[in-house]
Amino acid sequence: MSAPRGVSIPQAGDGLWDRAARAFSAWYDGRPEAMDELVTLLTPVLWQIARASRLDAEDAADAVQAAWLALVRRAHTISDPAAVAAWLITTVRREALRRARATRDVVLPDGMLEAAPAAGPGPDEQVVAHDEHRRLWAAVRTLTERCQELLRVVAFEEHPDYARISARLGMPVGSIGPTRARCLDKLRIALSAGPA
Structure with a gap:
């Protein structure tokens, strides 16, 4: 050797x-x-x-x-x-x-x-999350201005205060839930119609 x-x-x-x-x-x-x-x-x-x-x-x-x-x-x-x-x-x-x-x-x-902080998502997971985020907001932009406003307010509140939302958006409290449901249905349709 x-x-x-x-x-x-x-x-x-x-x-x-x-x-x-x-x-x-x-x-x-x-x-x-x-x-x-x-x-x-x-x-x-x-x-x-x-x-x-x-x-x-x-x-x-x-x-x-x-x-x-x-x-x-x-x-x-x-x-x-x-x-x-x-x-x-x-x-x-x-x-x-x-x-x-x-x-x-x-x-x-x-x-x-x-x-050191805990390891975050890997590059592949970040790409997928970014793409999903991009697709979601592109689909939200296809909705009416009223739906966009309502979903933005509701999406960022854990327990939405319907009285405050009613005052902010000028909607009757009783119509917030049904309107939100219709807007979410439209959003689902827009997301499923887009590219996978």
Whole structure:
């Protein structure tokens, strides 16, 4: 296995890499305590690689942890124990770069995440809502001036005050409900006649 770009992996005979290979073999052969030695030997190297990707301490620790978890899950894919150091270095570098890209894509000041508003509707939902809004008001404009006025007043009041509406529009209180119903029927017809 070749060294990742910018990382010099010493040749066989170097104590650190040889001990890492032996620790990996021992762990893989069923001696769980050998993983402690492997972690002790290689974590400082992995940590430096993660930090070289300009990760903060927390993200660097997560990248190193992810590399160790990947090793446990995929140890069977390493056929040469001498390659374990290079495999871990490559894995932590990829994870660190992935995390660095993710933090570059979303840069929030400290504490901003807690203060961020809840996610709103997505772009597709916004387009649909805008189109529905546009179609509704285009249909309202096809109604008589009296219907438009009545529907505007009634639409924006949760509990319309018929006495106030009567005074504002100059309509008898008893005719507001039936007139509103006729106007809404006309609006429904105008909406259904328009493009879907």
